[in-house]
Amino acid sequence: MxxxxxxxxxxxxxxxxxxxxxxxxxxxxxxxxxxxxxxxxLPRNAADVPARYKGESWARLGVDVDNGxxxxxxxxxxxxxxxxxxxxxxxxVDEIFLATDEDREGEAIAWHLVETLKPKVPxxxxxxxxxxxxxIQAAVANPREIDRDLVDxxxxxxxxxxxxxxxxxxxxxxxxxxxxxxxxxQSVATRIVVERERQRxxxxxxxxxxxxxxxxxxKPGEGPRSFNATLIALNGDRIATGKDFEPTxxxxxxxxxxxxxxxxxxxxxxxxxxxxxxTVTRVExxxxxxxxxxxxxxxxxxxxxxxxxRFSSQQTMRTAQRLYENGYITYMRTDSVNLxxxxxxxxxxxxxxxxxxxxxxxxxxxxTGKVKNAQEAHEAxxxxxxxxxxxxxxxxxxxxxxxxxxxxxxxxxxxxxxTDAVGSSVSVRIRALSSAQEEADxxxxxxxxxxxxxxxxxxxxSDDENAEAEDAERRLPTLVKDQPLTAExxxxxxxxxxxxxxxxEASLVKALEELGIGRPSTYAxxxxxxxxxGYVSKRGQAMIPSFxxxxxxxxxxxxxxxxxDYDFTASMENELDEIAGxxxxxxxxxxxxxxxxxxGTGDQAIxxxxxxxxxxxxxxxxxxxxxxxxxxxxxxxxGREVVVxxxxxGPYLQRALPGEQPAPAGxxxxxxxxxxxxPVPEGLAPDELTPEKVHELFLGGGGERKLGDxxxxxxxIVLKSGRFGPYVASGERKxxxxxxxxxxxxxxxxxxxxxxxxxxxGTGPDGNEVFANNxxxGPYVKRGDEFRxxxxxDKMFSVTLDEALALLAAPKTRQRRAAAPPLxxxxxxxxxxxxxxxxxGRFGPYVxxxxxxxxxxxGQTSEALTLEEASEMLAEKRAKGPxxxxxxxxxxxxxxxxxxxxxxxxxxxTTAKATTAKKAPxxxxxxSKANTSKx
Numbered sequence: 001m002x003x004x005x006x007x008x009x010x011x012x013x014x015x016x017x018x019x020x021x022x023x024x025x026x027x028x029x030x031x032x033x034x035x036x037x038x039x040x041x042l043p044r045n046a047a048d049v050p051a052r053y054k055g056e057s058w059a060r061l062g063v064d065v066d067n068g069x070x071x072x073x074x075x076x077x078x079x080x081x082x083x084x085x086x087x088x089x090x091x092x093v094d095e096i097f098l099a100t101d102e103d104r105e106g107e108a109i110a111w112h113l114v115e116t117l118k119p120k121v122p123x124x125x126x127x128x129x130x131x132x133x134x135x136i137q138a139a140v141a142n143p144r145e146i147d148r149d150l151v152d153x154x155x156x157x158x159x160x161x162x163x164x165x166x167x168x169x170x171x172x173x174x175x176x177x178x179x180x181x182x183x184x185x186q187s188v189a190t191r192i193v194v195e196r197e198r199q200r201x202x203x204x205x206x207x208x209x210x211x212x213x214x215x216x217x218x219k220p221g222e223g224p225r226s227f228n229a230t231l232i233a234l235n236g237d238r239i240a241t242g243k244d245f246e247p248t249x250x251x252x253x254x255x256x257x258x259x260x261x262x263x264x265x266x267x268x269x270x271x272x273x274x275x276x277x278x279t280v281t282r283v284e285x286x287x288x289x290x291x292x293x294x295x296x297x298x299x300x301x302x303x304x305x306x307x308x309x310r311f312s313s314q315q316t317m318r319t320a321q322r323l324y325e326n327g328y329i330t331y332m333r334t335d336s337v338n339l340x341x342x343x344x345x346x347x348x349x350x351x352x353x354x355x356x357x358x359x360x361x362x363x364x365x366x367x368t369g370k371v372k373n374a375q376e377a378h379e380a381x382x383x384x385x386x387x388x389x390x391x392x393x394x395x396x397x398x399x400x401x402x403x404x405x406x407x408x409x410x411x412x413x414x415x416x417x418x419t420d421a422v423g424s425s426v427s428v429r430i431r432a433l434s435s436a437q438e439e440a441d442x443x444x445x446x447x448x449x450x451x452x453x454x455x456x457x458x459x460x461x462s463d464d465e466n467a468e469a470e471d472a473e474r475r476l477p478t479l480v481k482d483q484p485l486t487a488e489x490x491x492x493x494x495x496x497x498x499x500x501x502x503x504x505e506a507s508l509v510k511a512l513e514e515l516g517i518g519r520p521s522t523y524a525x526x527x528x529x530x531x532x533x534g535y536v537s538k539r540g541q542a543m544i545p546s547f548x549x550x551x552x553x554x555x556x557x558x559x560x561x562x563x564x565d566y567d568f569t570a571s572m573e574n575e576l577d578e579i580a581g582x583x584x585x586x587x588x589x590x591x592x593x594x595x596x597x598x599x600g601t602g603d604q605a606i607x608x609x610x611x612x613x614x615x616x617x618x619x620x621x622x623x624x625x626x627x628x629x630x631x632x633x634x635x636x637x638x639g640r641e642v643v644v645x646x647x648x649x650g651p652y653l654q655r656a657l658p659g660e661q662p663a664p665a666g667x668x669x670x671x672x673x674x675x676x677x678x679p680v681p682e683g684l685a686p687d688e689l690t691p692e693k694v695h696e697l698f699l700g701g702g703g704e705r706k707l708g709d710x711x712x713x714x715x716x717i718v719l720k721s722g723r724f725g726p727y728v729a730s731g732e733r734k735x736x737x738x739x740x741x742x743x744x745x746x747x748x749x750x751x752x753x754x755x756x757x758x759x760x761x762g763t764g765p766d767g768n769e770v771f772a773n774n775x776x777x778g779p780y781v782k783r784g785d786e787f788r789x790x791x792x793x794d795k796m797f798s799v800t801l802d803e804a805l806a807l808l809a810a811p812k813t814r815q816r817r818a819a820a821p822p823l824x825x826x827x828x829x830x831x832x833x834x835x836x837x838x839x840x841g842r843f844g845p846y847v848x849x850x851x852x853x854x855x856x857x858x859g860q861t862s863e864a865l866t867l868e869e870a871s872e873m874l875a876e877k878r879a880k881g882p883x884x885x886x887x888x889x890x891x892x893x894x895x896x897x898x899x900x901x902x903x904x905x906x907x908x909x910t911t912a913k914a915t916t917a918k919k920a921p922x923x924x925x926x927x928s929k930a931n932t933s934k935x
Contacts, residue, residue: 010093011126012086012113014100015868016830017325018131022099025133026140031089035100036082036831037872040073040112042162048074061166063159065613069590071159075116078875081831083116090119097143102127102378103333104580105521107147108154114146130330130384153580156589160184160572163594167616168563175625176551176646181533185518187556188569189526190535192511193503194545194553200687203499204250208240209266213442214489215278215430217477226488227476229430229442234259234269236439242497250497266492272434278442278485282429288447290421292454294337294367295380295413298520299513301332304412306506306541307461309404313505313524315864319405320381322866328394328402329409330382333520337367337380339416346388347417354390354414355456361419382413401864415458423449426476430485446476499687502542516570532857537683544685547631547644547651555628560615633689642694644680651680653694708748710755717751719743728754738774738793753797758782762801770804772796783808823862829871836870838862852877 011032013019023032042062043049049059053072056064064070075083090096096119100106107125114123124143128135161184168182211231231239240258245251252260261269296304301320305311311319320332339347344364351360367380383389383406391407398406426446434440449455503511505527512518518526530536535549556564572593578584596611629646633653636642640655654677678697680689705719707728715731726743727736728751735754737746758773761781770783772790779790781804788807790796822837823845829836834849838856845862846855847870854873856865 007095008093009095009097010086010089011097011099014106014109015325017322017868021131021325021327022136025131025136031093033086033089034082034830035086035109035113036079038076038105038109038112039079039083039116040075042071042158043074050074061162063162065163065594068587069159069594071155073112073115076875078831078872078878086113087117090117090121093121095121096123097126097140098123098146099126099128099139101331101333102129103331103521104150104154104157107150108158111146111148111151129334129378131325131327132385134386135384149582150580152586153576156579156586157576159590160576160593163590163612164563167612168560171616171620171623172552172555174620175555175623175628177548177648180548180552182552182556182563183529184563184569184572185512185522185526186529186533186535187553187564188517188566189508189512190530190545190549191553191556191564192508193530193536193543194549196500196503197545197550197686199247200499200502201689202248203687204246204248205499206242206245206250206252206497207262207494208242208245208497209261209263209492209494210239210241211266211270211273211440211442212491212493213273213278213430213487214491215442215444215485216488217479218484218486224475224477227444227446229428229444231269231440232443233441234261234438242495245497247497247499263492263494266494269434269438269440270490270492272436272438273432273440273487273490276432276434276487278430278432278487280428280479280481280483280485281431281441282427283479283481284427286425286427288421288423288425288449290453290455292365292415292418292420293412293458293460294369295339295382295416296409297335297337297369297380298333299335299509299523301381301409302509302523303506304408304461305405306504308408309401310541311401311405313509313527315401316405317524318864318866318869319401323398323402323406323409324384327384328389328398328406329384330379332381334378334381335369335520336378337369338378339367339382339413340379342386343379343382343413344417346386347382347414350388350390351414351418355418359418359453359456361417365417367416380413381409383410388413411458415454418454418457419451421449421453421455422451423447423473426479428476428479432487444476446474447472448475449473502544504541504543505538506541508543515566516573517566519573528857539683539685547646547680547686550631550644550686551629551646554631555623558628559619559623563612563615631686633694634691636691636694642691644686644689650682653678653680653689653697655694655698705743707746707751710752717748717755719746719751730755736774740793757796759796761799761804764801764805764808770801770808772799772804781807788812826865826867826870829874830867831871831875836867836874838865838870847873849874 007029009030011019011022011026011030012035013022013032014035014037016034016036019032019034023030026032043059046054046060049062049072053059058064058066059072062072064072096117098110098113100109100113110125123146125146126139126143128139164184165182168187169180172180172182213229213231214226215229216226233239237257237259240252240256240260244253244256244258244260246253252258294300298317302311302313302316305316306313309316317332320329323329324332348360348364388410391403391410394406395403424447426448428444428446430442430444432440432442501507508527509523512523512526530549531538534546535552536543536545538544553564562568575584575589579586579589592611594611594613596614631644631646633642633644636655638657640657642653642655644651645654656676676698678694681697684693707717707719709716710730713731717728717730719726719728726746727734728746729735733755735757737743737754741750758771761770761772763769764783768783770781772779772781772795774780774793774796777789779793779796780787781790781799783804786808788804788810790799790807822839824838826836826838826847828834829849832849834851836847836849838845838847841853841855844855846853847865848854852874854870854877856862857873
């Protein structure tokens with residue numbers, strides 16, 4: 001599309017991929033350049049704060065809370081080079097088009113660009129929801145101004161999250177552990193996962209039985225000759241099923257009025273029904289009809305991609321971003337199920353081509369969203385363009401994961417405009433009279449689909465992997481009332497009630513959406529944040545909370561319940577929506593939330609409490625750190641209270657009799673204090689700490705276990721578990737177990753051997769003693785400052801003096817390993833143009849440009865990491881600068897002492913230093929990126 005003669009326009013988008021695609025649709029006279037996302041943000045740490053503001057009381061927040069919540073924005077260090085380039089280009093053009101995404105984040109980026117570049121030429125806002133040539137040309141022809149209401153809403157959200165994170169996080173540092181973070185939405189999401197785990201921990205299973213009958217038809221008509229039916233009632237009373245039991249006791253609910261069959265009861269009844277006649281007592285047939293699902297919105301796309309493709313939320317959004325930027329789908333952050341008339345027409349045409357006229361309903365389908373305040377725009381997620389490309393047409397152009405996601409979106413969109421699936425459902429009741437004259441009622445259901453309609457294109461998955469698919473048929477024989485049946489087999493079946501399923505990313509996103517918490521642009525980052533912070537980990541698809549999460553949520557529930565209240569968090573989302581709609585002022589909302597104001601627009605419970613600032617500063621001393629960091633489990637058979645404590649080196653078990661005072665949480669685990677201790681193995685889920693498992697951990701090397709008495713000293717030899725793993729101790733002597741040894745099988749003789757280390761082998765010709773010992777890098781021999789490695793752990797106890805001297809006399813040999821090839825070559829960094837590669841390092845995979853390294857984050861894989869993500873990770877690392885070097889402690893000049901006092905003073909100083917090292921409080925950490933609240 002040519003610009004006006006002689007006019008040059010600068011079009012600014014977020015990413016290089018988007019710039020490349022759009023530049024192909026614009027004619028000469030257009031320069032398309034990327035901003036690489038946000039160009040300004042609040043200071044990440046004290047180093048980011050400009051010198052002229054460092055003395056201000058609000059500088060640590062980056063927000064002047066006393067002057068209208070004015071935000072201090074700084075240009076990100078890794079964006080300065082690009083800003084210089086954009087500034088230069090802005091001076092060379094006649095007009096600027098800001099083509100960032102059409103949502104709050106995109107609107108804010110556009111505003112920040114104007115504030116940063118300060119252009120002297122006209123600036124227009126260019127918006128579109130798909131990157132196709134017609135859409136881009138229409139956007140250029142119909143620009144608008146920046147929507148300040150959307151900008152205010154995004155800025156209010158950013159400031160709100162900063163205030164929440166920077167005021168609440170320090171409480172966690174003081175009372176739980178340094179460097180933790182709290183977040184307005186991440187804390188609520190963590191609470192949801194923790195509450196589900198608590199339900200699982202409190203759950204008590206119950207056993208119940210029924211009977212499965214295989215029934216045959218004497219004269220079968222249509223359908224199968226036999227079918228299965230399940231016992232549902234006995235003498236008119238319903239047979240108990242899983243829903244009839246209390247989840248916390250495993251007992252039948254009071255007043256349930258059901259028959260609870262156990263194994264003997266079910267088997268006995270089955271025997272009494274053998275050879276007895278069965279008769280159909282009722283047949284009900286109803287028409288079956290299922291409407292298509294609405295097109296995808298952000299949350300439903302993440303849910304279905306997780307179920308069908310096993311994609312994480314982050315993976316889904318990264319892949320969708322690439323599809324969008326390259327013109328394959330419409331904008332992927334939306335909570336609207338609406339399709340444009342053009343899209344509906346394209347879908348209906350394609351349905352006729354692929355499935356025939358009968359698969360298209362007479363009238364187009366239009367959907368209404370269920371999401372409150374749907375505001376992120378415009379259309380559902382669908383294939384881009386006026387004529388959809390089938391998956392087969394784009395297969396060669398896309399990567400494997402891009403193809404899978406595109407096909408999912410295409411099928412859902414097509415199915416949304418197809419006819420209903422129709423058929424019939426049948427419900428049958430059968431009765432038999434046992435030899436003891438008991439009336440046993442059985443039930444069976446069937447479903448027949450006569451016209452699959454939209455199911456030809458798409459079948460939605462379920463979070464319950466055992467649930468039946470929508471397109472599954474269950475055909476029954478043609479049955480009529482009073483028809484006789486024959487029992488071909490009667491099998492007693494046992495069942496156990498199941499605890500509530502853990503959340504997956506898909507079901508957690510669904511839960512947040514139903515609660516009105518979070519928005520399309522934030523779901524994926526919420527999922528990633530709670531994992532990066534160590535609050536949640538994944539086992540397969542299941543999300544498991546850590547005991548650290550239990551401690552944090554326990555503190556919040558006891559002392560700041562409103563801050564993690566579901567309704568309160570949702571109400572803040574609603575108020576942000578009202579700001580976006582121009583119905584509320586951002587300053588009033590922030591003032592009420594932070595300072596408290598009964599007349600403000602913020603939540604009244606927070607307002608009347610004096611606001612966030614007062615809430616987190618008053619009564620801080622009332623928070624008992626030991627109580628917060630203790631998660632009660634149960635009382636064991638000996639009356640000892642068993643708890644999990646969250647310490648500096650991870651969670652550990654402790655048990656003590658009532659009244660005993662265990663050592664405070666966080667102190668070293670190598671004994672001390674009353675009560676046994678045992679570390680909680682990494683990867684063990686909280687609900688797996690059953691009494692049986694706890695007993696096993698204490699006996700299996702997790703706790704103290706006496707192995708015998710040292711024959712030389714008479715002191716007990718005890719097996720313990722500490723910060724660095726299992727070890728044996730006797731008096732002042734300690735020794736870690738060897739790599740080849742297990743706490744479960746360690747013998748008394750092996751323990752004696754370990755306590756003999758370091759073993760004196762003998763004295764060399766030069767008068768120096770030679771020792772054998774075990775170290776960080778394995779077994780070795782030592783003479784003075786000379787070390788040589790031994791080739792096996794056994795050699796420590798058998799190596800002779802001559803053998804040791806021969807080793808020590810030999811020159812040191814150090815074989816250099818050949819450099820391993822990179823895991824993946826990624827191409828040139830868009831910012832620096834240096835080649836990026838992913839390598840495997842000592843602490844896992846990392847991306848590097850040869851000068852700067854950045855470790856891959858939890859959940860990232862070398863295969864899925866994109867070039868843009870890698871570039872951003874390295875830019876962040878460069879911006880932080882090198883890690884500060886630890887300064888050596890200055891030694892105080894010794895006072896002059898008499899010779900007689902020197903020896904005594906030296907001993908006292910050594911003891912004092914050790915005591916001080918134990919008791920010195922940790923320095924208060926300055927706010928950093930790790931502590932910033934992010935959704």
